[in-house]
Amino acid sequence: MTNADPQELAKFSELAHKWWDPESEFRPLHQINPLRLDWIDQFAAIRGKQVVDVGCGGGILAESMARRGATVLGVDLADKPLKVAQLHAMEGGVANLDYRSVSAEDLAAEQAGGFDVVTCMEMLEHVPDPSSIVRACTAMAKPGGWVFFSTLNRNPKSYLFAIVGAEYILKLLPKGTHEFSRFIRPAELARWAREAGLDLQQFKGLEYNPLTRRYWLSGDTSVNYMIACRKPLVS
Structure with missing residues (x-):
């Protein structure tokens, strides 16, 4: 069975036409993208590298990595966002970028390493x-x-900030975007990464000020967070 939730795929497909509107429901993704792009590039020096973006959606991160000089494959199982991503890349003349509808597990079996x-x-x-x-x-x-x-971290603060605040009060995201029970504690993600054979390099938090409408990276991983890992040269 494919590791995907049909309701989740449908949810993002319904909004696909808004993906590249920086004032739409995807505004937070547009705002945080420069931060996460620079953070990734700081570790991986992506220019000239072969990159795959898993769960690429409409291609905001994938296209920005291609524009920075990487050769990028974006993969997702939601077809409408993929078509939006392909069209946007074509209109923008981004040549070193491709998209495919394939699961992470199937692609891993097909292109291991x-x-x-x-x-x-x-x-x-x-x-x-x-x-x-x-x-x-x-x-x-x-x-x-x-x-x-x-x-997203799973704790009372993240429920308050990421669901009550972001979806219901500030309306940064559509209601129902996230399900709290599916949030992941950093310790859980770290364990999965280690069990998969990765070496953890850094956790980084992502914070938001609703008054200034500004995002920034910090050491606070209590709500949104990112993790950088490296695969050992020898297993």
Whole structure:
């Protein structure tokens, strides 16, 4: 069985036409993208690298990595966002970028050790078995390659900020975007990464000020956070 939730795929497909509107429901993704792109590039030096973006959606991160000089494959199982991503890249003349509808597990079986960099951002909390995605991303990475994840912590503060605040009060995201029970504690993600064979390099928090409407990276991983991992040169 495919490790995907049909309701989640449908949810993002319905909003696909808004993906590249920076004032739409995807505004937070547009705002945080420069931060996460620079953070990834700081570790992986992506120019000239083979990169796969797992759960790429409409391609905001994938296209920005291609524009920075990486050769990028974006993969997702939601067809409408993929078509939006393909059209946007074509209209923008981004040549070193391709998209495919394929699961992380199937791509890992097909192209094990095929990528210098693997990114999987804002996806793990939307799938039935996130640990399987972590294993697949690890398998896709070359020895010595980099693997990056981002997700949401599971605690009372994250419920208040990411669901009550972001979806109901500030309306930064559509209601129902996230399901609290699927949020992932950093210790859980770290365990899955280690069990998959990755070396943890850094946790980084992502914070938001609703008054200034500004995002920034910090050491606070209590709500949104990212993790940088490296696949050992020898297993």
